[in-house]
Structure formats: structure tokens, C-alpha cells
Amino acid sequence: MTVDNLPLIELPIIDFGPYLDPSSTAEQRQAVDHAIDKACRHLGIFYLVNHGIPQELCDKMSVIARQFFSLPFEEKRKHKVGGEVRGYWFTTNAEDLSNIPCEGIAFHPPVNQCSNGVAPDIDPASPEARLPTTHDALGGQHSWPNDHFRAHAEELLSHIVPLKVRLLDSISNCLGLSDASRKLVQNTVPHIAFNSYSSLTKAQMEEGVSNLVEHTDPGTITILTQDVDVVALQVKDSDGKWCGVKPIPGSFVVNVGSSLNRFTGNQYVDTLHRVIHCSEKSRISMALLADPVFDVVIEPLPECPFKTDLAKFVPKTFGAFYLDQVPEDH
Numbered sequence: 059m060t061v062d063n064l065p066l067i068e069l070p071i072i073d074f075g076p077y078l079d080p081s082s083t084a085e086q087r088q089a090v091d092h093a094i095d096k097a098c099r100h101l102g103i104f105y106l107v108n109h110g111i112p113q114e115l116c117d118k119m120s121v122i123a124r125q126f127f128s129l130p131f132e133e134k135r136k137h138k139v140g141g142e143v144r145g146y147w148f149t150t151n152a153e154d155l156s157n158i159p160c161e162g163i164a165f166h167p168p169v170n171q172c173s174n175g176v177a178p179d180i181d182p183a184s185p186e187a188r189l190p191t192t193h194d195a196l197g198g199q200h201s202w203p204n205d206h207f208r209a210h211a212e213e214l215l216s217h218i219v220p221l222k223v224r225l226l227d228s229i230s231n232c233l234g235l236s237d238a239s240r241k242l243v244q245n246t247v248p249h250i251a252f253n254s255y256s257s258l259t260k261a262q263m264e265e266g267v268s269n270l271v272e273h274t275d276p277g278t279i280t281i282l283t284q285d286v287d288v289v290a291l292q293v294k295d296s297d298g299k300w301c302g303v304k305p306i307p308g309s310f311v312v313n314v315g316s317s318l319n320r321f322t323g324n325q326y327v328d329t330l331h332r333v334i335h336c337s338e339k340s341r342i343s344m345a346l347l348a349d350p351v352f353d354v355v356i357e358p359l360p361e362c363p364f365k366t367d368l369a370k371f372v373p374k375t376f377g378a379f380y381l382d383q384v385p386e387d388h
């Protein structure tokens with residue numbers, strides 16, 4: 059299917075205003091929680107408006123990210139940091155380095171991502187050595203393109219992280235979670251990722267190539283902002299048909315990741331999505347991914363009875379789960 063005749067999906071547009079307005083009532087806030095819960099159970103994805111993140115900050119960050127991605131490949135590659143899941147990356151099948159279908163730069167906070175905050179003793183030859191656990195390899199060093207980029211990304215993070223906390227609180231309210239379960243769901247490391255997509259050629263489109271192949275996000279929730287002038291993100295509707303997610307100016311797209319799907323015993327849908335971009339102008343998206351810490355065991359919470367066969371939920375730490383989902387050559 060070409061993007062020209064791609065159907066568009068109608069997703070719920072959830073107004074988060076009552077959470078920002080001190081005069082809102084408990085009922086108004088509960089209505090927001092319920093709308094989020096309903097969307098998470100249906101397709102696991104919704105638009106969030108009135109979220110309180112300054113639009114100028116998102117716009118500025120998008121301009122700064124675009125400047126970075128327009129640098130020569132060799133310059134960008136300087137920001138590749140050791141492993142595969144942080145720093146600069148690009149699609150490994152890119153043959154023409156002047157036209158990479160998808161590239162990105164990602165930052166994990168400079169903290170250890172295990173509950174005790176102490177770097178585990180990892181054998182460099184073990185699979186776990188791929189996890190970004192040691193702080194000298196994390197976003198605080200070497201991978202920031204420049205101070206300007208860093209200052210804006212950190213400012214954006216300082217706004218989005220509280221939003222993530224509020225969203226996970228709303229979800230926890232609806233699921234009726236105990237304090238212990240809430241803590242587990244909230245115990246996430248915010249990871250900010252900037253993605254850039256260039257247009258696929260007609261031949262690539264016909265071959266069914268995607269800029270970003272279909273996947274679910276491994277974490278709890280993802281909060282995404284995308285360029286407004288092009289439809290490139292796609293999700294499946296309830297009939298399993300790929301549909302475009304039309305950008306709504308000023309909105310975020312929020313989707314459920316596989317950890318939250320598991321925590322909820324499959325009650326919340328981890329949204330399968332992909333990106334197909336075919337427009338002259340490169341597309342930028344920015345995502346805040348809320349990943350559990352690596353040693354948390356991802357399994358259904360006591361409050362969330364199984365809604366599926368048990369086999370799908372072999373308990374695993376998030377670290378093991380993450381490594382299963384992220385290909386070695388990502």
C-alpha cells in the first residue's frame with residue numbers, strides 16, 4: 059500500500075487539562091484517568107492534548123535535532139557511544155550514507171539502571187554487557203552533540219518526566235494498584251530519543267521497506283512528539299490493518315509498551331507500530347521512553363489477573379526482556 063491511500067486511524071484525544079488546573083474536581087481528574095485506561099485497553103495508543111509542555115520548547119528542540127541530523131555522517135558518527143542502545147545510531151542496512159532511512163540519537167540519564175544504583179559486576183563477554191549500566195558510557199558524557207542540544211533536551215526532560223509520572227499515576231489509579239505495585243510501575247528510567255527519517259524511494263516503498271520496522275516499545279509508556287506536516291507513524295487498527303497516525307499540532311502520541319502489557323496481565327495493549335516516510339522533507343520525532351530498571355521482574359501485578367494464557371508471561375527481568383527485543387545490531 060502506498061502512503062497516498064493509507065487510511066488514517068481515529069484515536070482518542072485525551073485532554074489532560076484537569077491535571078494542570080488546580081480548580082479541577084476529583085471527578086474531572088477521574089474522567090481523565092478513565093479515558094486513558096480505556097484507550098490503553100483498546101489499541102494502547104492515544105493523543106494527549108493540554109499536557110502543559112510548552113510548545114516553543116518542543117519546536118525549538120525539533121529545530122536543534124534537525125540541525126544535528128543535517129550534519130555530515132562522519133560528524134554524527136562521533137556521537138556513537140560504545141554500545142547499541144544509546145548515542146548515535148542509524149539503520150544498519152543503509153547502503154547510501156547520504157540517505158539513511160532512519161537514524162537517531164538517544165540519551166539515558168547518567169545513572170546506573172539497577173534498583174540499588176550500583177553497577178553490577180558484569181562479565182564483558184556476557185549478554186548483559188550490552189545493557190547501558192555503567193555511568194561513564196551513558197548520556198552524560200561524550201554523546202551530547204553540543205551544550206545547546208544538551209540544555210534544551212534537559213529542559214524538555216524536566217517537563218516531560220513529571221508528565222510521565224502523572225500518566226503512570228493515572229494508570230495506577232485505574233488499575234487499583236497497591237503502593238508496592240505503583241512503585242514498581244513508576245520505577246522507570248526516562249530515556250529520551252530523537253529520530254530522523256528521510257524519504258524512502260519509490261522502489262523501497264514497492265518492496266515494502268519501512269524506515270522503522272514494526273515493533274512494540276519495550277518499556278511502560280512512550281510519549282512521542284512528531285512533525286506536524288506528514289503522516290508517517292502507522293499502527294494497526296482493530297482489524298489488523300495498518301493505518302496512519304495523523305499528527306495533531308500540539309499533541310503528544312502516547313503508547314503502551316510491552317512491560318506495561320505484561321504488568322497488566324495483557325489487559326493493556328502494547329501497540330505494534332512502524333514508520334514509513336515518503337516526503338521530501340526529513341521527518342523528526344522525539345520520544346520519551348519510560349523503561350523499568352533492568353533488574354525489575356516483569357510479570358503480571360497481583361492486581362491484574364491474567365487475561366491470556368500463562369505461557370506468554372515467563373517472568374523475566376527487564377534487562378533480559380530488553381535484550382530479547384533489541385536486536386544486537388540495533
Ligand SMILES: O=C(O)CCC(=O)C(=O)O
Binds near residue numbers: 331342345
Ligand atoms: O518516529 C515515530 O513516529 C516512532 C518512533 C518509535 O517508534 C520509537 O522511537 O520507538
Ligand SMILES: [Fe+2]
Binds near residue numbers: 274
Ligand atoms: Fe516505537
